[in-house]
Amino acid sequence: MTNKSWTLVGAWELVSGSYLGDDGVLIDYGAAEIKSLKVLSARKFSFVTTAKGAFYAAGGGDYTAENGKYAEMPRLASHESMLGQRFEFDFVLDGDIWTNTRWRGDVQVEHEVWKRVG
DSSP: OOSSGGGGOEEEEEEEEEEEOTTSOEEETTTTTEEEEEEEOSSEEEEEEEETTEEEEEEEEEEEEETTEEEEEEEEESSGGGTTOOEEEEEEEETTEEEEEEEETTEEEEEEEEEEOO
């Protein structure tokens, strides 16, 4: 492996987070009852997400993790708009806690805290 993605290999459960909605309002994952599981191999990722107990989104594809940058490139996704995109995050791994923050310019559009569960 040429990058340090091996440190992220495993199963992850979303602990908390928020994202900036299309209307510019920050949405808290807890308040929206968003739950997600993500599984990473050495180079592939997949995830499934629910909101208020119902299916919300799923996808999978390639990822990279190097020098504090984590990027996902979905090859399959439940929302067509995700295909062909590169979602890049600043990340910090502290033991079994993985924190991601995604920016659009100088605006934070997503923040996630994951806990390793396998």
